[in-house]
Amino acid sequence: QVQLVESGGGLVQAGGSLRLSCAASGRTSSSYAIGWFRQAPGKEREFVAAISYSGANTYYGDSVKGRFTISRDNAKNTVYLQMNSLKPEDTAVYYCAADGILARMLISTIAEYWGQGTQVTVSS
Numbered sequence: 001q002v003q004l005v006e007s008g009g010g011l012v013q014a015g016g017s018l019r020l021s022c023a024a025s026g027r028t029s030s031s032y033a034i035g036w037f038r039q040a041p042g043k044e045r046e047f048v049a050a051i052s053y054s055g056a057n058t059y060y061g062d063s064v065k066g067r068f069t070i071s072r073d074n075a076k077n078t079v080y081l082q083m084n085s086l087k088p089e090d091t092a093v094y095y096c097a098a099d100g101i102l103a104r105m106l107i108s109t110i111a112e113y114w115g116q117g118t119q120v121t122v123s124s
Contacts, residue, residue: 002026002098002113009094009118012086016122020081022096022115033102034072034079037109038092038120045109048094049081052102059106064090086122093117 008020022034035050049070050059058070067086072079079096097111105111 002028002032004096004098004113004115006094006096006115006118009120011121011123014086014088014122014124016086017082017084018086018120020083020094020096020118020120022079022081024077024079024098030074030077032098032100032113033105034070035097035099035102035105035111036070036079036081036094037097037105038090038094039117040089040092043092045095046092047105047109050102050105051079057102059102083120086120088122088124090120091122092120094120 003025005023031053036048037045038048039045047061051070055072067084069082095117096115098113099111
C-alpha cells in the first residue's frame with residue numbers, strides 16, 4: 001500500500017507560481033513512478049506530469065511544457081510540481097498518483113494509488 005498526500009495548493013494570480021508537494025508513505029513508495037493529474041469542473045481528468053522512480057525520466061502534458069517542472073526527493077519520499085507562469089486555465093484540483101508502471105500513467109488516467117487532491121485556483 002502507498003499513501004499519498006498532496007499539499008501546496010491555493011489561490012494565485014495569473015503569471016504567478018505555486019509548488020505542489022506529494023508526500024508518499026509506504027514501505028516501497030520510492031520504487032513507484034509518480035504522476036500529477038488535474039481535473040477542472042465539468043472536464044475529464046488530464047495528465048500533467050510524471051517522473052520515474054529514480055527521477056531520471058520526466059514527462060509533461062503539452063499544456064504545461066516549459067512552465068511546470070516535476071522533481072522528486074526519494075530521501076524525503078516527496079515529489080514536487082513547480083508551476084510557473086500560471087494561467088486561469090490551470091485552475092483545477094491537482095492529484096498525485098503512484099504506479100509501478102510509469103507508461104500506464106502516460107497513456108491513460110489510471111494509476112494504482114491516488115491522493116485526495118489539492119485545489120489550485122488561478123485568477124485573471
